[in-house]
Amino acid sequence: MSRFSRAQAYPSRPVRYVVSSAAGGTQDILARLMGQRLSERLGQPFVIDDRPGAGTNIATEMVVRAEPDGYTLLSIAPANAINATLYDQLNFNFIRDIAPVAGMMREPYVMLVHPSVSATTVPEFIALAKANPGKFNMASAGRGTGTHVAGEMFKMMTGVNLVHVPYRGGGPALTDMLTGQVQVYFSNLSPAIAYIRNERLRALAVTTATRSEALPNLPILEDFVPGYEASAWLGLGAPRDTPAAIIETLNQEINAALADPKIKARLAHLGGTPLSGSPANFGKLIAEETEKWAKVVKFAGLIGHP
Secondary structure, eight states: OOHHHHHHTOOSSOEEEEESSOTTSHHHHHHHHHHHHHHHHHSSOEEEEEOOOGGGHHHHHHHHTSOSSSSEEEEEOHHHHHHHHHOSOOSSOHHHHEEEEEEEEEEEEEEEEOTTSOOOSHHHHHHHHHHSTTOSEEEESSTTSHHHHHHHHHHHHHOOOOEEEEOSSHHHHHHHHHHTSSOEEEEEHHHHHHHHHTTSSEEEEEOSSSOOSSSTTSOBGGGTSTTOOOEEEEEEEEETTOOHHHHHHHHHHHHHHHTSHHHHHHHHHTTOEEOOOOHHHHHHHHHHHHHHHHHHHHHTTOTTOO
């Protein structure tokens, strides 16, 4: 049977959808949401396989080594772009070895400060931090995570000296933010929004190029730090050499799902917006993010020390 006719029959058996984070996080929730939709539309189970560890590299290597037949897929996140520079010895080249299939969701980070910090705007915080170098602790969900490099880019572009305090995930980082153990955190929006609304934490700005529909009165960081943009984004990839017809089938179904008002509402509940487009569009985003975060990782001296 030719590769084309095999692709035409796709899928004829269950598909493994590998996720690089633990169950219950945004990446896992989105994979289950999209996996269920793909199962319904394509008539075969899309089985979620959570493989956390090694900063997403365990899951990535599993998919890189899989047969390029469309039956092993990878949930892609910012860590995949960051790790290309963060780790100086990987057994794969992400851009070469993983074929982009489709973007799914983009989510802002939000710059949070503890209420004990007197600054109520980004310019006030920059001035306060410059007047008190090394005084403020900056939380992250872990060394080399999106929340970390978003903060490091802020340091790079403003010249402030903040002390990085890595945690084992966003939950513990938020917990210590609430008690004032750390004073600033570039958090994913969705887990922080309730604390912003009840004023237990103060939001200064979102990090995306446009305002968040969830917090429309909150400015964007670029208003005060020209050229700054950071966001969490999620999508789907496959082993390189996966037939183009299979990739196109998955891309079309994902884009159709992202146009569904019910799916859009679920994404909004997760703090995100649809990231639709062609495989080439998603590949371009991955390449741009890899280049952008390489500069930040090098500036922060993180290479080989994830």
